[in-house]
Amino acid sequence: MIEEEAVVAAVEAGHVWIEKARRPACGSCASPCTSAVMGEFMGESLVQMEAKSLVEVAPGDRVVVGLDEGALVKGSFAVYLWPIIGLFAGAIMGKGIGAVFLSVSPDVAAIAGGLLGLIGSIAILKSAAGFSQEKLQPVVLRKVN
Numbered sequence: 001m002i003e004e005e006a007v008v009a010a011v012e013a014g015h016v017w018i019e020k021a022r023r024p025a026c027g028s029c030a031s032p033c034t035s036a037v038m039g040e041f042m043g044e045s046l047v048q049m050e051a052k053s054l055v056e057v058a059p060g061d062r063v064v065v066g067l068d069e070g071a072l073v074k075g076s077f078a079v080y081l082w083p084i085i086g087l088f089a090g091a092i093m094g095k096g097i098g099a100v101f102l103s104v105s106p107d108v109a110a111i112a113g114g115l116l117g118l119i120g121s122i123a124i125l126k127s128a129a130g131f132s133q134e135k136l137q138p139v140v141l142r143k144v145n
Contacts, residue, residue, distance in 0.1 A: 090117015
């Protein structure tokens with residue numbers, strides 16, 4: 001479980017709204033890099049998100065929020081890999097279909113097929129039962145003293 005500290009912004013029935021300051025991932029590093037420079041330039045911003053609560057909390061409480069790393073890895077894998085597969089599969093099929101059945105340039109058919117494959121894979125991801133927001137929702141684990 002990946003854990004982070006956050007502050008409770010609001011409490012609703014069964015859910016809480018938490019706030020967390022967004023900082024660059026390498027903020028503790030001492031060497032100057034592009035990420036650190038961009039982080040300084042952009043400044044910190046507050047991110048608000050809804051979370052389930054396993055403990056009773058009130059607005060202003062500092063809490064530890066957890067996220068299942070297995071769900072995060074599977075979600076990231078699906079979001080990045082399936083659209084690429086759809087893009088390439090659509091381009092290959094479009095090139096073949098365009099050259100044989102449609103009298104269009106194979107390049108134009110590949111581009112159209114790739115776009116259709118990309119859009120189709122994204123639509124399938126959005127409707128897939130295994131890729132639900134509930135699995136990726138953070139959970140308030142405990143209060144910080």
